[in-house]
Amino acid sequence: MRKLVFVVVLCTALAVEPVFADWPQWRGPSLNGVSQETGLPTTWTTTEGIAWKLPMPARSGSTPIIAGDLVFLNVATALSTGDLELWAIDRTKQAAIWKRTVAGGNNQQRKQNMSSPSPVTDGKTVWVMTGVGILKAFDFAGKELWSRDIQKDYGQFGLNWGYASSPLLHAGSLYVPVLHGMKTDDPSYILKIDAASGKTLWHVERPTNAIRESPDAYITPALLQYDGRTEIVITGGDVVTGHDPSTGKELWRADGLNPNNNPAYRIVASPIIAGDLIIAPTRNRPMLALRPGGRGDVTTSHLAWSFNNGPDVPSPVSDGTYVYLVTDNGIVWCLDRRTGRVVYGPERLANDVYSASPVIADGKIYVTSENSGITSVYKTGPKFELLAQNSFDDYTLSSIAISQGQLFLRTQSALWVIGERTK
DSSP: OHHHHHHHHHHHHHHHOOSSOOBOSTTTTTTSSBOOOOSOOOOOOSSSSEEEEEEOSSOOOOOOEEETTEEEEEEESSSSSSOEEEEEEETTTTEEEEEEEEESOOOEETTEETTOSOOEEOSSEEEEEOTTSEEEEEETTSOEEEEEEHHHHHOOOOOTTOOOOOOEEETTEEEEEEOOOTTOOSOOEEEEEETTTOOEEEEEEOOOOOOTTTTOBOOOOEEEEETTEEEEEEEETTEEEEEOTTTOOEEEEEOOSSTTOOTTOOBOSOOEEETTEEEEOOSSSOEEEEOSOOOEEOTTTTEEEEESSOOSSSOOEEOSSEEEEEOTTSEEEEEETTTOOEEEEEEEOSSSOOOSOOEEETTEEEEEOSSSOEEEEEEOSSSOOEEEEEEOOSOOOOOOEEETTEEEEEOSSEEEEESOOOO
16 A cells, blocks of 8 residues: 555656656655656856846845746845745746835844745746735736735744745645744744735634744645545644645644754654655654654654754655755754665765755755855765765755756755756
């Protein structure tokens, strides 16, 4: 049965992702940081291998979102002040064709500002969330379709370092998590919003026993599809939960992300679906791998394995055979997806801090360091083989996006487009 589930999930993922795909959400066309594209560049410099670049006014953790000829960016007009804008950039013109103000009140919270959530698109409409709670929809001509103020409707966000979750777009709806507690006594909750109208379809509270900062989470939900079922997977507040997308009802819950009840165990790295397993990172340890299909408390009944050297900020990625991890200090691990056995690691990338998440394409893993903007490229598979380290010498929080033979990398000063476009 487990093999059957894996085949169903894998075939579903491949069915929705063509060889040359757009990058419609933060974790790409299959929502897991994986692209099926081949022939991608491995090496480049600031002057060699660059198709074009566009200056940026400030840093952002937001990933470029790509649909055909258009690239969408959530942009802060200044690092710690000013407005938050949505930019539409034409790949053929290599310039912004429109810019729309989404919200005011940008501010910096430690390394990030309020432009951190990545936009999402279905190829006709683009939706953008901000750290100040304004959520808007635009058509591809830049016309505003609707606007919501989540904080006005449901209370102020209470995260210690500011809101940063990207919405999940699925089947015409946006799933928006608000998981907080450090600076508020209000409950955490999840919203399902109709993508066409902006109306709330359901609002479900998500209680946990987490204390102080540990209720805070900066994750984007994962989409679990198995055995003809679909569930929304949320990590935060020391637990992993699965929800019915039609009602928001909690179907199952796994404890164990904070076994020592540490009051500072906020979660940044997002969960992913890797074959027939749910991979749920926490603040380093333990990262859990759960089997789907459970109901109620699945803490022990559906635990496949756990790992005590997981990532804090960068989300994991999997090619279906292995799970690859990058820690905040540039240590990489490769685990057997089925068993959690260490295949290799610890191995070191460039000596720097890492906030961007790794992506897989063309048999390679790409991940960019924070302070130096060094993109390390290493092979997928059971042996660690570093292929290249490409430096932009620029502050970088954003993960790489991939589309039509090109890598899109956003640093503090510019959007870089690497490689030749393949149609």
